[in-house]
Amino acid sequence: MDATPITTPRKSATFDDYTLSEIRRAAATGIYDIRGGGAKRKLPNFDDLLFLGASMSRYPLEGYREKCETDVWLGTRFAENPIHLKIPVTIAGMSFGSLSAQAKESLGRGASKMGTSTTTGDGGMTEEERGHSSILVYQLLPSRYGMNPDDLRRADAIEVSLVKARSPAGGGMLLGQKISDRVAQMRTLPKGIDQRSACRHPDWTGPDDLEIKIEELREITDWKKPIYIKVGASRPYYDTALAVKAGADVVVLDGMQGGTAATQEVFIEHIGLPLLGAIRPAVQALQDLGMHRKVQLIVSGGIRTGADVAKALALGADAVSVGTAALVAIGDNDPALEEEYQRLGTTAGAYDDWHEGKCPAGISTQTPELAARLDPALGGRRLANYLAVLTLEAQTIARACGKSHVHNLEPEDLVALSVEAAAMAQVPLAGTKWIPGVTGA
Amino acid sequence: MPEVDLGITPLRELNGTLHNLPADTNETHWIVDNPAGRHAIAAGLDAPLKVEINGPVGYYCAGMNKLATVQVHGSAGVGVAENMMSGFVHVSGDASQAAGATGRGGLLRVDGNASSRCGISMKGIDIVVKGSVGHMSAFMAQAGNLIVFGDAGDALGDSIYEARLFVRGNVKSLGADCIEKAMRDEHKAAVHDILTRAGINGQIDPSEFKRYGSARKLYNFNVDNAGAY
Numbered sequence: 001m002d003a004t005p006i007t008t009p010r011k012s013a014t015f016d017d018y019t020l021s022e023i024r025r026a027a028a029t030g031i032y033d034i035r036g037g038g039a040k041r042k043l044p045n046f047d048d049l050l051f052l053g054a055s056m057s058r059y060p061l062e063g064y065r066e067k068c069e070t071d072v073w074l075g076t077r078f079a080e081n082p083i084h085l086k087i088p089v090t091i092a093g094m095s096f097g098s099l100s101a102q103a104k105e106s107l108g109r110g111a112s113k114m115g116t117s118t119t120t121g122d123g124g125m126t127e128e129e130r131g132h133s134s135i136l137v138y139q140l141l142p143s144r145y146g147m148n149p150d151d152l153r154r155a156d157a158i159e160v161s162l163v164k165a166r167s168p169a170g171g172g173m174l175l176g177q178k179i180s181d182r183v184a185q186m187r188t189l190p191k192g193i194d195q196r197s198a199c200r201h202p203d204w205t206g207p208d209d210l211e212i213k214i215e216e217l218r219e220i221t222d223w224k225k226p227i228y229i230k231v232g233a234s235r236p237y238y239d240t241a242l243a244v245k246a247g248a249d250v251v252v253l254d255g256m257q258g259g260t261a262a263t264q265e266v267f268i269e270h271i272g273l274p275l276l277g278a279i280r281p282a283v284q285a286l287q288d289l290g291m292h293r294k295v296q297l298i299v300s301g302g303i304r305t306g307a308d309v310a311k312a313l314a315l316g317a318d319a320v321s322v323g324t325a326a327l328v329a330i331g332d333n334d335p336a337l338e339e340e341y342q343r344l345g346t347t348a349g350a351y352d353d354w355h356e357g358k359c360p361a362g363i364s365t366q367t368p369e370l371a372a373r374l375d376p377a378l379g380g381r382r383l384a385n386y387l388a389v390l391t392l393e394a395q396t397i398a399r400a401c402g403k404s405h406v407h408n409l410e411p412e413d414l415v416a417l418s419v420e421a422a423a424m425a426q427v428p429l430a431g432t433k434w435i436p437g438v439t440g441a
Numbered sequence: 442m443p444e445v446d447l448g449i450t451p452l453r454e455l456n457g458t459l460h461n462l463p464a465d466t467n468e469t470h471w472i473v474d475n476p477a478g479r480h481a482i483a484a485g486l487d488a489p490l491k492v493e494i495n496g497p498v499g500y501y502c503a504g505m506n507k508l509a510t511v512q513v514h515g516s517a518g519v520g521v522a523e524n525m526m527s528g529f530v531h532v533s534g535d536a537s538q539a540a541g542a543t544g545r546g547g548l549l550r551v552d553g554n555a556s557s558r559c560g561i562s563m564k565g566i567d568i569v570v571k572g573s574v575g576h577m578s579a580f581m582a583q584a585g586n587l588i589v590f591g592d593a594g595d596a597l598g599d600s601i602y603e604a605r606l607f608v609r610g611n612v613k614s615l616g617a618d619c620i621e622k623a624m625r626d627e628h629k630a631a632v633h634d635i636l637t638r639a640g641i642n643g644q645i646d647p648s649e650f651k652r653y654g655s656a657r658k659l660y661n662f663n664v665d666n667a668g669a670y
Binding site: 143144147148149152187188189190192193194198202203204209212213215216219220221222223 | 452453456457460480481484485487499500501504505507519520523524526538539542543545558561562564565580581583584602603660661
């Protein structure tokens with residue numbers, strides 16, 4: 001007689017392998033997981049949007065023949081010297097400290113070659129990034145590490161950031177391994193300690209105070225510099241409206257898929273909004289105030305391709321920022337380094353312990369031997385190539401939609417593949433006129 | 442000496458003028474009248490000027506000051522001398538919250554009281570308060586000296602790094618990782634030096650102060666210390 005058939009062992013969808021391993025890790029260590037990178041779980045994103053392209057009612061532009069402009073002005077509201085970018089893609093704020101000097105230089109070289117900006121981070125401005133960034137945005141962060149009026153004056157714009165490590169309210173941490181002599185000196189801290197980045201600014205609370213703070217920054221810089229306010233995507237309508245009220249020239253909105261610095265896994269995965277659901281409320285706030293295109297909107301958080309760029313612009317943004325993708329472009333998580341990633345207990349594509357300073361690619365490290373592996377000239381060239389592809393792809397889509405400037409893309413060019421994406425992006429579900437929450441069934 | 446009436450002259454014009462004086466100017470002593478609580482007066486100075494302000498000022502007076510001496514004959518709003526790099530700021534009245542916040546150098550003297558978060562995240566500035574300071578003063582203070590003639594409110598020096606705190610009166614409570622430390626001769630000498638620079642030496646014996654600083658137990662994260670936060 002045959003043996004009784006055995007049911008195939010079945011793992012829980014709720015308690016999957018990752019969840020089980022995290023429970024075991026927590027039980028062994030008693031501390032939450034800290035890592036870099038943005039949310040890794042599947043979130044509604046731009047993949048669920050499609051462009052309609054031209055048809056009988058819309059005429060496409062000829063690729064390689066008819067112009068499709070990509071430039072963007074930032075800071076036209078109040079600043080005497082607004083910024084003019086050649087492409088609508090900027091480099092997000094990432095600190096020297098979290099990144100090596102070579103990585104910062106690579107970002108500066110690549111961005112400058114493409115006529116766009118880079119951004120400092122929590123740790124001040126280095127000579128490498130100022131020297132190699134033709135347009136540099138200087139962040140004013142809660143910690144004020146490295147903040148000084150000389151750098152404020154030699155920046156091209158100032159970004160008052162309410163975000164740290166993709167943490168709309170959580171602050172950040174730079175572990176002692178990365179507090180080298182130079183980082184310690186720039187941050188006025190003892191070498192080797194865990195450096196905490198504060199979650200609140202020390203000298204203002206709330207939008208009314210922020211308005212006065214911005215007035216101070218304008219007075220110090222004689223009203224010449226554009227001033228950005230960067231917020232995490234949590235309440236984008238009200239945060240954008242309040243940023244406008246506080247006097248921002250530019251609002252930077254950071255969705256939860258982005259983030260490069262270290263913070264708690266639970267924070268990264270469970271706080272904030274995916275960018276897809278954040279852009280339209282922010283644009284609506286600008287439109288309600290009559291400030292759309294007058295106060296520019298930069299969005300970030302999971303931008304990967306030119307299609308993502310085009311979709312963000314079509315939803316009403318003026319430009320996007322890339323952080324994680326820029327690091328990948330210069331060599332982060334390269335499969336060529338698989339053996340070394342394996343030695344760190346991970347694999348290429350999954351490495352996210354950027355705070356530990358052991359980055360084999362020489363990017364998220366302060367160890368001289370590791371940092372020396374990154375050739376800034378090569379890194380810069382790779383970033384420029386990547387930015388060029390993003391721009392070409394966005395132009396290709398814009399031309400297909402009949403637009404002579406990428407800013408002419410509009411929500412009417414888009415449809416959604418899922419009900420969730422239709423509701424978040426406020427565009428119709430493909431093949432219907434239905435926009436959940438906006439139009440009837 | 443030039444005298445500017447802020448009831449007539451726009452603030453932007455005053456600050457712009459002070460920022461753009463030639464290096465060899467003879468106009469190094471300025472009087473500002475009718476400040477009426479305006480914000481950011483004398484912010485961003487970058488020259489060895491003396492600016493006297495006759496009346497109360499709003500937020501961020503002398504913010505990010507370098508080299509200049511700014512004297513406020515009155516009280517100051519939030520963030521006076523915030524992120525000061527060098528120079529001397531003297532408030533004859535009281536100061537609101539976050540006085541000297543994140544200051545990296547120079548000397549701030551407040552003759553009255555300073556409100557909460559005085560010296561928050563200070564990074565090298567010296568602050569002398571002849572009155573008392575409010576709660577959370579010297580929060581995350583990294584470097585520099587805070588000298589308080591009166592009392593300190595709750596959670597003094599919470600999460601402090603390497604700043605030194607000297608309080609003559611009572612401390613309502615100490616924040617996480619802040620402890621009382623021995624007041625040795627070197628610390629008395631430091632207090633004496635700062636008071637001399639502030640122009641108030643001789644009024645108080647440095648040995649009357651108690652010293653507070655970091656226990657350095659929270660410098661590297663340890664889950665066993667989680668209850669301290």
